[in-house]
Amino acid sequence: MDYQNLQLTSSDGILILTISREKALNALNGQTMQELQHFFGTHLPAQAGVKGVVVTGAGAKAFVAGADIKEFLALDEDKGAEMGQRGHDVFFLIERAGVPVVAAVNGFALGGGCELAMACHMRIAGENARFGQPEVNLGIIPGYGGTQRLLQYIGKSKAIELMMTADMINAEEAYRLGLVNYVVPAGEEVNKAVELIQKIAKKGPIAISKIIETVNAFYQYNEDGFAREVKAFGETTGTEDFKEGAAAFIEKRKANFKGE
Ligand code: DAK
Numbered sequence: 001m002d003y004q005n006l007q008l009t010s011s012d013g014i015l016i017l018t019i020s021r022e023k024a025l026n027a028l029n030g031q032t033m034q035e036l037q038h039f040f041g042t043h044l045p046a047q048a049g050v051k052g053v054v055v056t057g058a059g060a061k062a063f064v065a066g067a068d069i070k071e072f073l074a075l076d077e078d079k080g081a082e083m084g085q086r087g088h089d090v091f092f093l094i095e096r097a098g099v100p101v102v103a104a105v106n107g108f109a110l111g112g113g114c115e116l117a118m119a120c121h122m123r124i125a126g127e128n129a130r131f132g133q134p135e136v137n138l139g140i141i142p143g144y145g146g147t148q149r150l151l152q153y154i155g156k157s158k159a160i161e162l163m164m165t166a167d168m169i170n171a172e173e174a175y176r177l178g179l180v181n182y183v184v185p186a187g188e189e190v191n192k193a194v195e196l197i198q199k200i201a202k203k204g205p206i207a208i209s210k211i212i213e214t215v216n217a218f219y220q221y222n223e224d225g226f227a228r229e230v231k232a233f234g235e236t237t238g239t240e241d242f243k244e245g246a247a248a249f250i251e252k253r254k255a256n257f258k259g260e
Contacts, residue, residue: 005032006039007058013051014197015044016190018058025065026057028112032068033086040093052197053097055120056104056190057113063105063129064113069138087112087144091119095216098209100200104189105129105180110168115144118153121212123179124193125171126186131179132168152219153179204241205259 007018017039019026028036044050057063067087075083094101094116103109103120109131117123117131125131133142133150141147142163151159154177162169171183184192200208210232218225236242240260248255 001035001038001042003035003039005029006035008039011194012198013049013201014194015047015050015053016194017053017055019055019064020058022057022059022061024068024070025062025108026059026113027065027068027070028116029068029071030083033083033090037086037090037093040090040097044097044099050099051201052100052102054102054104054190054193054197055094055116056193057106060106060128060186062107062113063103063109064116065108066111066113066134067144072138084143087115091115091145092220094119095121095220096212097121098212099205100197100208100212102193102196104193105131105171106186106189111135111142111146112144115142115146115149118149118179119145122181122193122196123174124189124196125174125180125183126189127171127183128186129171129174129180129183129189130168131171131174132166133163134166134168136164137166148219150179153177202254202257204236204239204245204255204257206239206241207236210236 005019005021007020009016019032021027021032101120103117103123105117105123105125107128109117109129111134114131114133133146135142150162158177171180174180175183182192214225214229214232217223217228241257244257245255
């Protein structure tokens with residue numbers, strides 16, 4: 001698929017995915033959602049040796065300012081439900097990716113933009129980042145998983161307040177609440193995200209994918225996360241990576257993981 005609204009670059013096995021609708025503050029229109037679905041559902045799983053993905057927005061002002069409000073007027077109940085289902089499908093694909101996905105939040109992350117950042121495994125905020133779920137201003141509620149993920153990250157009390165008031169919070173507050181992992185000077189978000197992925201890439205890749213799977217077991221599927229952990233732990237002990245990691249420790253050398 002040729003992407004119109006996504007720019008994809010690659011550096012040392014890390015894919016940088018930039019949502020590129022700068023004039024609309026990178027708002028997620030239907031086309032962009034289709035492209036995200038293709039990237040995370042088809043393109044990424046077909047790539048070998050990818051260490052991780054950084055998701056960011058074009059320009060210095062916005063990560064993503066939400067779903068494209070200008071497309072809303074064409075919605076009726078059926079189209080709205082279809083749009084909602086696609087959004088959930090896409091954001092689940094991101095959350096279930098087998099490699100780390102890090103949001104580099106370079107400005108406004110509002111509504112669907114905040115939800116996109118929350119579907120990523122970690123978030124790096126530039127000092128100018130602003131987060132919020134302002135859907136109530138439009139008479140709707142967060143519809144791309146925000147009602148669930150925001151409270152997972154920051155707790156029910158503050159999540160309800162932010163969703164009901166539509167207030168925006170700045171990067172420092174987002175860090176204090178646990179919504180973002182790091183705050184960096186504006187313009188440094190992608191570099192920090194790459195640095196984080198490079199650090200993770202030195203670990204056993206199967207273990208990393210099992211951590212994603214196990215954490216998701218509880219949060220996404222309402223499964224018994226402890227039972228899933230027992231299963232996934234067993235699976236990691238059966239890998240060559242585990243033998244290599246243990247041998248490297250004993251031999252006082254760096255492990256050379258192969259993802260086997
Ligand atoms: N959609 C479309 N265009 C947008 C946009 C958006 N969300 N946000 C900004 N833009 C456009 C503006 O219209 C403007 O375009 P022109 O007028 O120049 O053509 C351009 O981007 C620059 O924006 P501003 O002129 O407004 O820039 P300011 O610096 O003055 O303000 C702002 C920046 C981010 C504070 C402001 O643009 C703003 O408040 N934007 C809207 C933020 C927002 O409310 N976001 C949440 C959208 S609701 C669903 C599931 C999920 C959702 C929907 C349905 N289903 C289950 C069906 C998600 C909903 C949302 O995300």
